[in-house]
Amino acid sequence: MxxxxxxxxxxxxxxxxxxxxxxxxxxxxxxxxxxxxxxxxxxxNSTKTAPMVAEFLTQVHGIPTLPNQVYTSAMATADYLINTLKLTKGSRVYVIGEIGLKSALSNAGFQLTAKEPEVVIVGLDTQVNYQMFEDATLAIRRGAKYIATNLDTNIPNERGLIPGAGALNALIITATNVQPIEIGxxxxxxxxxxxxxxxxxxxxxxxxxxxxxxxxxxxxxxxxxxxxxxxxxxxxxxxxxxxxxxxxxxxxxxxxxx
Missing domain, CATH: 3.40.50.1000 (HAD superfamily/HAD-like)
Structure with a gap:
């Protein structure tokens, strides 16, 4: 081996x-x-920051972990915008996602806004509502680049298989007829x-x-x-x-x- x-x-x-x-x-x-x-x-999973994941591993599962030992799809999305799309600080992005994704993007210098975004990014968001889907759909139809942190249909937890980011992206894909760039x-x-x-x-x-x-x-x-x-x-x-x-x-x- x-x-x-x-x-x-x-x-x-x-x-x-x-x-x-x-x-x-x-x-x-x-x-x-x-x-x-x-x-x-x-x-x-793009919902948590690296320090949050590290703390969860350390405190709940007894696996001592440092933030620099964690790499999330949120962090990869921010790196992709910088390294591949060559977006500069201050570029406008619209986000459906939780603190992990929003923190990664804002820490990279991007402006999180629904007003004329250059890019729409959709990750898992347990508080998403129809208005957010509407804003994302309209922006993509106007030409914004569409990125999905990942297209996981389900996430396993202690209760079973629950809806993942892919389930949310399925709505956007259906509404726009556009396939996203998948990062995860x-x-x-x-x-x-x-x-x-x-x-x-x-x-x-x-x-x-x-x-x-x-x-x-x-x-x-x-x-x-x-x-x-x-x-x-x-x-x-x-x-x-x-x-x-x-x-x-x-x-x-x-x-x-x-």
Missing amino acids: KKYTGYLIDLDGTIYQGNNKVDGAKEFIERLKIHNIDYLFLTN KPSSQIIELAMQRLVSSFEQTLIVGDNYATDILAGINAHVDTLLTYTGISTKSQVAKQTKKPTYEVDSLNDWYI
């Missing part, structure tokens, strides 16, 4: 399910630390941006996740090896039907040896 010098690790369904712990997750992170292997928690997994965008923060090459990095349609496909799209753990969304029967398989599969992270 190949040895890896860097890991990109999913959170929801891989390290935890809401407030519930995932078997073997804490021990897996402890093994990485013992072997001094660089890792970054990589999540499609399975897009390779977030992997390429995250790799800039990891001290490891693409060839020596492993992506770990529970969802074939997001985590594993992101690795496949970015040509990075993948490890699928069956502790979240994907099942063995579903993955067996796929032509492109994960590099590795385990029942839980207890079964993965560094």
Whole structure:
């Protein structure tokens, strides 16, 4: 088995399910630390800031984490606007999203406004209302570039599978007939941006996740090896039907040896 010098690790369904712990997750992170292997928690969830995610991992799940060990789709979206779209500070963006997304964009110097935005960005927002959908739809129809932090249809938590950002974006897609630029997994965008923060090459990095349609496909799209753990969304029967398989599969992270 190949040895890896860097890991990109999913959170929801891989390290935890809401407030519930995932078997073997804490021990897996402890093994990485013992072997001094660089890792970054990589999540499609744009609702929380990196310090909030780090505190949640530390306080609720007993996994000591620093903010610089977390990379969210919100952070990747801000980096994409700067590095790829070459937007300058003060550029107008309209956001459907929570504090994680809004903080990432405002900290990058963008102006959050519904007035003539250059870009519309849609992430998960549990307080979204019809007026916000209306503003986003009209702006996109007037020519604003449309970006989705991710298109996850569901998020696993302690109650089950709840609606994700993809469910909100489905409304915008239907109303505008425009497909968004997707930043989060399975897009390779977030992997390429995250790799800039990891001290490891693409060839020596492993992506770990529970969802074939997001985590594993992101690795496949970015040509990075993948490890699928069956502790979240994907099942063995579903993955067996796929032509492109994960590099590795385990029942839980207890079964993965560094």
